[in-house]
Amino acid sequence: MSPPKKPSPDDIDLFHRSVGTVRKLSSDTVAPPVKRRSPRPRSNPAFESHTPLAGFSGGESPEISAEDTLFFARPGLQQRQLQRLRRGQLRVEAELDMHGMTIQVAATEVARFLAQCRDQHLRSVRIIHGKGYGSREAAPVLKNRINHWLRQQHDVLAFCSTPRDRGGTGAINVLLRSKRSGDTRNP
Numbered sequence: 001m002s003p004p005k006k007p008s009p010d011d012i013d014l015f016h017r018s019v020g021t022v023r024k025l026s027s028d029t030v031a032p033p034v035k036r037r038s039p040r041p042r043s044n045p046a047f048e049s050h051t052p053l054a055g056f057s058g059g060e061s062p063e064i065s066a067e068d069t070l071f072f073a074r075p076g077l078q079q080r081q082l083q084r085l086r087r088g089q090l091r092v093e094a095e096l097d098m099h100g101m102t103i104q105v106a107a108t109e110v111a112r113f114l115a116q117c118r119d120q121h122l123r124s125v126r127i128i129h130g131k132g133y134g135s136r137e138a139a140p141v142l143k144n145r146i147n148h149w150l151r152q153q154h155d156v157l158a159f160c161s162t163p164r165d166r167g168g169t170g171a172i173n174v175l176l177r178s179k180r181s182g183d184t185r186n187p
Contacts, residue, residue, distance in 0.1 A: 066131040066140045067169050070147055073158040077175075081158075085175050088163040090124040092173070093117075097128040098142050106142055110149055117176055118155055126162065128171040143170075150174065 007015075064070070073082055084090050096113040098106050110127070117125050132140030150156045150172075159174040161167075 064140060064144050064147060066133065066143070069161040069169055070143070070172055071160045072147075072151055072156075074156075077158055081175070085124070085158055085173055086160050088166050088173060090173065090175070092126045093122040093124055094120075095126045095128065098146070099128065099130050101142065103141065103145060106145065107149070110146065114153060114155060114176075121178070123176050123178060125174050125176065126167070126171055127159075127174060128167060131170045146172065 071086070094113070094117055096109060098109065101109060113125075113127070127146060129142040129146045130140070132143060150159050155177045157175045157177055159172045161169045162171045162173050
């Protein structure tokens with residue numbers, strides 16, 4: 001191997017013009033990385049109008065056990081649509097998982113989720129509430145609340161427990177009212 005060739009004065013001049021002015025560093029250590037805060041969800045002005053229990057009254061439905069199947073439908077829905085909902089044949093367009101949430105947090109998240117689904121014109125969604133085995137009461141607290149809350153929502157046309165292979169009695173499929181522009185009729 002031959003020794004490296006020394007750069008010509010033209011090459012050295014070109015290098016200095018390309019790099020520009022250079023100043024000596026006062027330290028040769030690397031600055032420690034800046035600690036980043038954990039990410040927080042951005043607030044959405046469309047959801048800010050929802051109070052924690054927006055549209056949810058404090059009344060309760062009869063107690064439901066962990067293995068009870070939920071079903072609710074407003075009058076006038078087509079039977080074929082209800083069958084497809086019960087069988088899980090409608091494509092789920094959005095999903096909310098409420099595992100580990102308190103009642104207050106769950107109420108806020110359900111209100112936000114339903115508002116977001118309405119704004120995005122979604123029709124078929126899933127809400128996972130769990131069976132309540134991990135709760136202090138060892139009862140399905142969120143399942144009972146979601147059953148009561150969804151019945152109060154005008155935009156909820158129907159809901160039912162999901163098929164066994166998609167969550168069973170620990171989740172529900174929800175059919176929402178269509179909000180297409182110019183659509184004045186029901187589903």
